[in-house]
Amino acid sequence: MSSMPIFRLTDEIVFPPPRLASEGGLLAFGGDLAPERLILAYESGIFPWYSEGEPILWWSPDPRFVLFPDQLKISRTMRGLLKKSPFTVTFDSCFHEVVNACQEARRGREEGTWITAAMTAAYVRLHELGLAHSVEAWREGSLAGGLYGVSLGKCFFGESMFTKIPNASKAAFITLVKTLGRYDFQLIDCQVYTDHLHSLGAEMVGREDFLQLLGKALDYETLSGNWHSLTEARSQDRACSQRPLPFPPASSMLVGGRRRGCSPYFVPHNKSLSS
Numbered sequence: 001m002s003s004m005p006i007f008r009l010t011d012e013i014v015f016p017p018p019r020l021a022s023e024g025g026l027l028a029f030g031g032d033l034a035p036e037r038l039i040l041a042y043e044s045g046i047f048p049w050y051s052e053g054e055p056i057l058w059w060s061p062d063p064r065f066v067l068f069p070d071q072l073k074i075s076r077t078m079r080g081l082l083k084k085s086p087f088t089v090t091f092d093s094c095f096h097e098v099v100n101a102c103q104e105a106r107r108g109r110e111e112g113t114w115i116t117a118a119m120t121a122a123y124v125r126l127h128e129l130g131l132a133h134s135v136e137a138w139r140e141g142s143l144a145g146g147l148y149g150v151s152l153g154k155c156f157f158g159e160s161m162f163t164k165i166p167n168a169s170k171a172a173f174i175t176l177v178k179t180l181g182r183y184d185f186q187l188i189d190c191q192v193y194t195d196h197l198h199s200l201g202a203e204m205v206g207r208e209d210f211l212q213l214l215g216k217a218l219d220y221e222t223l224s225g226n227w228h229s230l231t232e233a234r235s236q237d238r239a240c241s242q243r244p245l246p247f248p249p250a251s252s253m254l255v256g257g258r259r260r261g262c263s264p265y266f267v268p269h270n271k272s273l274s275s
Contacts, residue, residue, distance in 0.1 A: 004022040004023065005020070006022060006026055006027065006028060006029060007020070007027065007028040007029075008028070008029060008030050009028050009029065009030040009031030009056075009058070010030070010031070011031075013031075013034070013036050013037045013040055014040075015027070015028060015040060015041060015044050015046055015058065016028060018044060018045045018046055018060035018207060018211065019207070019208075021059070021060045021061070021062065021207075024061070025059045025060055025061030025062060026057060026058075026059055027046060027058050027059060027060050028046075028057075028058040029055045029056060029057050029058065030055055030056060031056055031058070032056070033048065033056065033118055033119065033121075033122035034122075035122075035125055035126055035129060035131075038122060038126060038150075039126075039131070039152065041058060042150055042152055042157050043152060043214075043218055044060075045060050045064075045207070045210060045211050045214055046058050046059065046060045047059055047060075047157065047191060048119070049114055049191075050114060050116075051114055051116075052116050059191075060207065061191070061192060061207070062206060062207035063204040063205055063206050063207065063210075064189070064191070064204070064205055064206075064207055064210040065189075065190040065191055065192055065193045065194075065197065065202055065203070065204055066187055066188060066189055066190055066202060066203065066204075066205055066210060066213070067177065067187075067188040067190055067197065067200065067201055067202040067203070068186070068187065068188075068201075068203075069177050069178075069180055069181035069185055069186075069188065070181065071201045071203070072174065072177045072178070072181075072200060072201045073199070073200055073201035074174060074200070075199070078167065078170060078174070081167060081171075082171060082174070086139065086167075086171075087137040087138060087139055087144060087145075087167075087168055087171045087172075088137070088138040088139075089135065089136065089137050089138070089171060089172055089175040089231060090135070090136045090138065090228070090231065091133060091134070091135055091136075091176075091179075091227035091228055091229075091230045091231055092127075092133055092134055092226050092227045092228045093134070093136050093228065094134065094136060094143070095124065095127045095132070095133070095134040095148060096120075096124055096127075097143060098134040098135075098136060098143075098146045098147070098148050098162075099115065099120050099123060099124070099134070099148055099160075100120070101143065101146065101162045101164075102115055102146075102147075102148065102159075102160035102161065102162045103115040103120065104162075105162035105163075115160060123148065123150075123159070126150060129224070130224035130225040130226065131150055131151060131152065131222070131224055132148060132149065132150050132151075132159075133148065133149065133150075133151055133156075133227050134146060134147070134148040135147050135148070135172040135173070135175065135176045136172065137163075137168040137169065137171045137172040137175075139165055139168065142164075143164070144163070144164050144165040144168035145161070145162060145163035145164060145165060145167075145168025145169040145170075145171070145172055146161065146162060146168070146169065146172045147159075147160065147161035147162075147169060147172055147173060147176070148160060148161075151222065151223060151224070152217075152218060152222050153217045153218035153219065153220045153221070153222055154183075154184060154185045154186045154187070154217040154218075154220040155185065155186065155187045155188070155189060155214055155217040155218065156176070156180055156185060156187075156188045156189070157188075157189040157191075158188060158189060158190050158191065161173065169196075170196075170200070173197075173200065174200070175231060176188075177200075179230050179231055183223060183230075184220075185217075186213065186216065186217045187213050187214065187217050188202075189210075189214075190202045
């Protein structure tokens, strides 16, 4: 059986077409986590996912797990819980703290965490550019759950979520989806299947369909900057180590135009990635 190639990225900020990914979705390795490369990756339907000690791995799975905002499912139990307003949900109040909490939540799992120090620094940089955002669920002034991701055009690319109190991450996610729906977002990329998000309405779509949907969503202007004002929910006494920053609009150099390219450098799929 012939081996599928995986592409070795160079310093040039280009990616091979996602259609060339392996059966498992692995497309390329190497490169860096510079904002320009990350933005091009998301625009191309590609995301980084790797563990400490590995080279940067770039993925474009087929099928893709997505949620359409108008298809959000909220169970009767969850609706009843949300009516009691047990959580205060905010946007972009403490991005770094949310990423760290996601990292700690995954560190205790068997598969370990892919949120390395380099990944954390890269997404904090995107946050400073107004392109990565966090959603926080607070309970009695303490951070109870949340999530973070990247926003380009009318698509939100979810990266990770955590919960310290049952249903806190669900409350954060539901608030995000409802809010983005009011801003006419077309797509939330959940990347790979989880029971948690399936219960909230996420579904599988083929890669080709996903790329078409993504292309349409990227035709719209990016809602960049700090999202702190997107929800009226506020917490007067939340214990957060960071204050929201008044981000300027993201550079047009970073969000303008969907560049495409294909690296000619590849290695067989069964060859060591570090060689």
